[in-house]
Every structure is written in structure tokens, then in C-alpha cells.
Amino acid sequence: MNAWERFKKRFIPTSGNDPLSVDEACFWQVDMHSHLLPGVDDGVKDPEQTLICLQQMVAWGIQRIITTPHVSRDWYPNTSAMLREGQIQLQALADANDIPIQIDVAAEYMLDEFFPDLLNADDLLTFGAERYLLIETGWVAAPQQLEDILFRIQTRGYTPILAHPERYTYYHNDEATLARIRDVGCLFQLNWLSLTGRYGNKVRTQAQRILKNNWVDFIGSDMHRPEDLPALGSLFNLPEYELLRTQPLRNMTLVSQ
Numbered sequence: 001m002n003a004w005e006r007f008k009k010r011f012i013p014t015s016g017n018d019p020l021s022v023d024e025a026c027f028w029q030v031d032m033h034s035h036l037l038p039g040v041d042d043g044v045k046d047p048e049q050t051l052i053c054l055q056q057m058v059a060w061g062i063q064r065i066i067t068t069p070h071v072s073r074d075w076y077p078n079t080s081a082m083l084r085e086g087q088i089q090l091q092a093l094a095d096a097n098d099i100p101i102q103i104d105v106a107a108e109y110m111l112d113e114f115f116p117d118l119l120n121a122d123d124l125l126t127f128g129a130e131r132y133l134l135i136e137t138g139w140v141a142a143p144q145q146l147e148d149i150l151f152r153i154q155t156r157g158y159t160p161i162l163a164h165p166e167r168y169t170y171y172h173n174d175e176a177t178l179a180r181i182r183d184v185g186c187l188f189q190l191n192w193l194s195l196t197g198r199y200g201n202k203v204r205t206q207a208q209r210i211l212k213n214n215w216v217d218f219i220g221s222d223m224h225r226p227e228d229l230p231a232l233g234s235l236f237n238l239p240e241y242e243l244l245r246t247q248p249l250r251n252m253t254l255v256s257q
Contacts, residue, residue: 024061025236028244028251031057032066032127033108033134033163033189033220037086040078041070043224047093052226054099060233063255064102066127068134071118072110080125083107108134108163111143119156126158128257133158134189142170142177150186161187161218166194166207175209187217187250195240198231211240216247 035043036050044050057065067090069083070076087105094101106125109115118124126133133153137143153160162181165171165188171178182188193199194207210216221232235241 025233026057026060026062028219028249029061030064030066030251030254031062031221031223032068032106032132032218032251032254033191034065034067034223035069036065036067036223037069037083037090037105040083040086041076043069045225049226050090050093051097051099053223053229054094054101054103056229056233057221057223058099058101062101064104066104066106066254068106068108070110071107072112073114074112075110078107080107080123083125106132106134108136111135111137111146111149115149116152119152122156124158128159128254130159131157132161132187134161134163136163137168139168142168142174146181147184150181150184154185159187160185161189163189163220164191164194164222165215166190166210167199167203169202172202172206175213178210178215179213182215188215189218189220190216191222192219192235192244193222193228193231195238196231196234198228208240211243211247214247216244217250219244219247219249219251 034053035041036053038044038046038050044053054065067087069078069086071078083105087103090105091103094103104127106127109118109124124133135153137146143149150160165178188210190207190210194203197204221228223229223232
């Protein structure tokens with residue numbers, strides 16, 4: 001019994017509608033937010049876990065994965081060189097196991113006090129011709145001078161994408177600030193787990209609000225481990241799944257880049 005079969009036996013029901021059996025459900029084709037490099041952050045722990053995740057993503061129709069390990073000086077001081085080497089190893093792992101998928105690496109950058117050093121040095125991992133840069137902010141309080149940071153990112157030639165804006169509780173009752181962030185040129189990436197209720201009802205409600213505003217530029221799994229897969233698969237049976245088709249998604253533009 002291989003890793004995938006062991007996972008299915010442990011986590012997937014043997015009767016009823018199996019959300020993990022939906023073929024080509026990910027019409028967006030590219031997943032641009034995940035944590036699939038083993039052992040570099042709070043994502044997958046080993047190659048076996050990575051393989052389980054890759055196999056399911058391919059079964060759902062994902063053709064390319066841009067995995068995005070955390071980069072923060074205090075918690076995950078990953079370097080660009082280390083992550084690029086990890087991408088080579090991860091693509092080799094997929095190829096060796098006959099998994100037909102293109103794997104690239106970028107990063108999810110915390111806007112901490114050390115981020116400006118990376119920005120000034122142009123030592124940032126991006127994706128797409130637009131030099132998309134995935135960023136996140138802290139969980140406790142709204143970031144100070146965010147518009148200034150976004151402006152500096154843009155003047156260096158990058159296109160900022162705010163990861164999972166629906167999860168920042170300090171924006172739950174401040175739609176005007178989110179609108180302003182978007183107006184100054186920052187794109188939004190929604191976690192599809194948020195639409196399933198994985199992070200609670202308040203986050204799900206905020207995700208629905210962002211959908212209603214047509215603010216979803218990218219949909220991403222933000223997958224950290226195989227145990228995320230059943231929740232991810234549950235999206236395909238929800239009304240929000242069809243609403244994703246109405247969004248200005250840019251994922252598909254990344255298929256051949």
C-alpha cells in the first residue's frame with residue numbers, strides 16, 4: 001500500500017459522495033499558494049506528505065503549482081537560494097513518481113521589519129511576467145504604513161498580492177480599508193479553505209463578502225498538509241464554488257508562464 005492509498009484509507013469515507021474523486025474541479029489550473037517544500041516551514045514534513053498532496057491536486061486538474069514557503073526573519077528565515085534548491089528537488093520528486101505537474105517556487109513574505117532589506121536588495125521570489133509578490137501581514141494588529149510599503153513594492157517593479165485578506169480579523173469590520181488597499185494596486189488572494197468554514201464562520205462570512213465584491217484575483221489552496229485535502233474537496237459542492245467563476249481570476253494566465 002503506497003502513501004496515497006494509506007491516506008485515502010485513513011481520511012476518506014468509502015461510501016457516499018467522495019469530494020476527492022471530482023476530476024478537473026480546479027478550473028483555475030494553477031495553485032499559487034501552498035506550503036509543499038518539506039521541512040522548511042509549518043507545511044508538509046516529508047516528501048511522502050508532499051506526494052499525497054501533489055497526486056490529489058493533479059486529480060483535481062491542477063497543472064502547475066507555485067509553492068510559497070513562509071519567509072520571516074523570526075520564524076522562517078528561508079533564503080531564496082535554499083528555496084530554489086528545494087524547487088529542483090520537488091520537481092525531481094514529482095517526475096520520479098510520474099506525477100505530471102510543473103512545480104515552481106515563490107514565497108509568502110511576512111511584512112516584518114526585515115522585509116525592506118529583502119526589497120531593497122531585490123532578493124525576492126516572484127512568479128508571472130508581472131512579478132507577482134505574495135505578502136502577508138501579522139495576525140494581531142493591522143500593519144502600520146501599509147500603503148507606503150505597497151508603494152515601495154510597486155516602485156521596485158513588483159505586483160503585490162495580499163494573501164488571504166479574509167483571515168485578518170482587524171479587517172472584518174473595515175471594508176473601506178480593504179477597498180483602499182485594492183484601489184492602490186494590491187491584488188487579493190483568497191484561500192479556498194476559507195469558503196469551506198475551515199477557519200470558522202467569521203472568516204467564511206468575510207470570504208463570502210470578498211466574493212460578493214468581485215475582489216478575488218487569485219484563488220489558492222494554502223495547503224499545509226494532506227489532512228487539508230478533504231476540506232479542500234468539500235468546496236466543489238458549495239454555492240461559493242460557482243461564484244468563483246464570476247471572479248476576475250488571474251490563475252489561468254500562469255499556466256504557460
